[in-house]
Amino acid sequence: MGYIIKINDSIGVSEHIKAETEIDAIIYRQEFENHRTEYLRAKKESELVIAFIFLQIYIECFLHQNMRKIVELEFKPPRDNTCSTWLGGEKRYVQAKIDNFATLFFAPVPDDIQQLLIIVKDRFDKISDIRNLFAHGHKIAAWSDSDGNSGSTQAKSLLTETQLNQSVAEVNEMGLAWSTLLDRILTRCKGLRGVDEFKFPSI
Numbered sequence: 001m002g003y004i005i006k007i008n009d010s011i012g013v014s015e016h017i018k019a020e021t022e023i024d025a026i027i028y029r030q031e032f033e034n035h036r037t038e039y040l041r042a043k044k045e046s047e048l049v050i051a052f053i054f055l056q057i058y059i060e061c062f063l064h065q066n067m068r069k070i071v072e073l074e075f076k077p078p079r080d081n082t083c084s085t086w087l088g089g090e091k092r093y094v095q096a097k098i099d100n101f102a103t104l105f106f107a108p109v110p111d112d113i114q115q116l117l118i119i120v121k122d123r124f125d126k127i128s129d130i131r132n133l134f135a136h137g138h139k140i141a142a143w144s145d146s147d148g149n150s151g152s153t154q155a156k157s158l159l160t161e162t163q164l165n166q167s168v169a170e171v172n173e174m175g176l177a178w179s180t181l182l183d184r185i186l187t188r189c190k191g192l193r194g195v196d197e198f199k200f201p202s203i
Contacts, residue, residue: 056127056131059124095121124174
């Protein structure tokens, strides 16, 4: 089966810069929704595998894009060295990047902010672990023998509607922590005027 991402059906933009900063996350979110809907309709494991993969990619893209945009808007001249340094570390993993993101606004990082960061990283790790099993080619199989014993691989055991619902709930917990973090960050901002457009839309 081939998978085609249809950009024109995914977004409506009024200006070029908005397309540049939002297009990837929007596409991945739509693809997750499409494959989740098809899985719930037809109960095909192949659709569920793709849904999990797109869910993780969407979350990763969302966090990277929004951290980058917030830094670009907040750290303008004469504070643009901070922005340049940040953009120079774009290849960092989300876990390291979000810790550094928080230190741009808090020094030291207070305990309540640390707790929000822990939630974001923990929930991101959980969906990433699932995505990695499928994207890295781990075997999806079940077995049984003549004595009545049976079992399944770790990847196979994750392919359930229950796990899908759990993962969506965990992602929404991550999103709530992220959005709360932004509200706290806004109180420390000098250039950024609002954070609502960077908050996580519940799945």
